[in-house]
Amino acid sequence: MVKPPLHRPRRSSKVRYGAAAIVVGGALLLSGCSKQSIISNASPQAHGITVLWWWMLGVAALVFLGAVVLLVIGYVTRRRPGLPFLGQREIAAQGLVLVFGIGIPLGVLVALFGVSDIYLIRQTAAPAPRTTALTIHVIGHQWWWEVRYDGGHPVTANEIHIPVRTRVNLVATTADVIHSFWVPQLNRKIDMIPGQRNRILLYADRTGKYRGQCSQFCGLQHANMGMFVIAQPQSAFRAWLAHTSRRSSSPTTPQARAGKQLFLTSQCASCHFIAGTPAQGTIGPDLTHVASRSTLAAATIPNTPRELADWIHNPQAIKPGVRMPDLGLSWRQVDRIVAYLEELK
Numbered sequence: 001m002v003k004p005p006l007h008r009p010r011r012s013s014k015v016r017y018g019a020a021a022i023v024v025g026g027a028l029l030l031s032g033c034s035k036q037s038i039i040s041n042a043s044p045q046a047h048g049i050t051v052l053w054w055w056m057l058g059v060a061a062l063v064f065l066g067a068v069v070l071l072v073i074g075y076v077t078r079r080r081p082g083l084p085f086l087g088q089r090e091i092a093a094q095g096l097v098l099v100f101g102i103g104i105p106l107g108v109l110v111a112l113f114g115v116s117d118i119y120l121i122r123q124t125a126a127p128a129p130r131t132t133a134l135t136i137h138v139i140g141h142q143w144w145w146e147v148r149y150d151g152g153h154p155v156t157a158n159e160i161h162i163p164v165r166t167r168v169n170l171v172a173t174t175a176d177v178i179h180s181f182w183v184p185q186l187n188r189k190i191d192m193i194p195g196q197r198n199r200i201l202l203y204a205d206r207t208g209k210y211r212g213q214c215s216q217f218c219g220l221q222h223a224n225m226g227m228f229v230i231a232q233p234q235s236a237f238r239a240w241l242a243h244t245s246r247r248s249s250s251p252t253t254p255q256a257r258a259g260k261q262l263f264l265t266s267q268c269a270s271c272h273f274i275a276g277t278p279a280q281g282t283i284g285p286d287l288t289h290v291a292s293r294s295t296l297a298a299a300t301i302p303n304t305p306r307e308l309a310d311w312i313h314n315p316q317a318i319k320p321g322v323r324m325p326d327l328g329l330s331w332r333q334v335d336r337i338v339a340y341l342e343e344l345k
């Protein structure tokens with residue numbers, strides 16, 4: 001029998017510094033890749049927010065530096081009686097309290113409030129009626145996003161396609177608890193509150209895929225409630241809209257046909273909608289074109305046949321607490337359903 005060594009050999013400090021460098025460097029690299037950034041913006045609204053953010057950072061840094069300088073002066077002159085430079089004058093002490101305790105804070109707060117109110121709140125307010133070209137309804141669910149285009153169809157989930165350089169009126173509501181819709185590169189947050197219809201402007205000045213996230217704690221899987229806004233050229237957007245409005249395609253292989261049968265006769269159909277089939281459930285995402293989405297379960301896993309099979313086999317293992325039960329299907333059954341869903345482009 002081989003005994004494990006009692007003491008693991010000490011790692012040299014070189015190795016440790018190397019590991020630390022990899023961790024820090026990796027984190028920096030990842031943060032560079034992350035599309036969910038408030039300082040890399042793609043709309044005038046987000047740009048305004050970024051500018052305000054830099055100003056607040058700058059002013060706060062100045063105030064902080066000022067406080068540090070005063071502390072240092074106080075420390076250096078601590079043995080001398082009275083105030084540094086000003087001596088033991090009561091009036092000077094009162095003046096300092098007025099200037100640093102009231103004057104400067106008030107000035108800073110009023111200026112920042114003025115900038116954000118006059119300039120930003122107006123700029124990021126709900127779009128005025130008839131100034132937008134398109135209305136999209138986004139409905140928050142625990143823990144995914146339902147997306148409906150005007151006229152009832154198409155319906156999709158977790159991926160919001162918009163035409164680039166077009167003002168879109170986004171109506172934010174919820175099917176259950178409070179959520180908050182936030183795509184930092186495009187605009188500020190908008191809360192989704194039961195019984196209310198909140199609106200926000202969605203506008204992207206260049207094509208791209210912008211990640212968004214629920215930003216109001218809404219239960220167990222709040223952190224895994226992501227989504228994407230995909231800004232496309234007009235023609236590509238219109239093609240997508242036309243395609244997504246169509247009914248689902250019919251299965252072509254025996255495996256996929258068996259999968260469809262299974263889908264319709266098991267519980268799947270009571271929670272999911274597939275246009276053109278008897279599956280009319282509304283608890284979960286519309287699956288009419290599920291294969292054309294890039295991620296599953298609100299940007300939690302990539303949409304590959306492998307991940308889809310794992311999800312259907314046991315969604316609870318991927319997103320614990322999710323509102324889709326483990327239905328105890330065998331892998332054979334799962335493979336059939338996957339064959340069917342993979343054809344729903």
Ligand SMILES: [Cu+2]
Nearest residue numbers: 214216218222
């Ligand atoms: Cu949430």
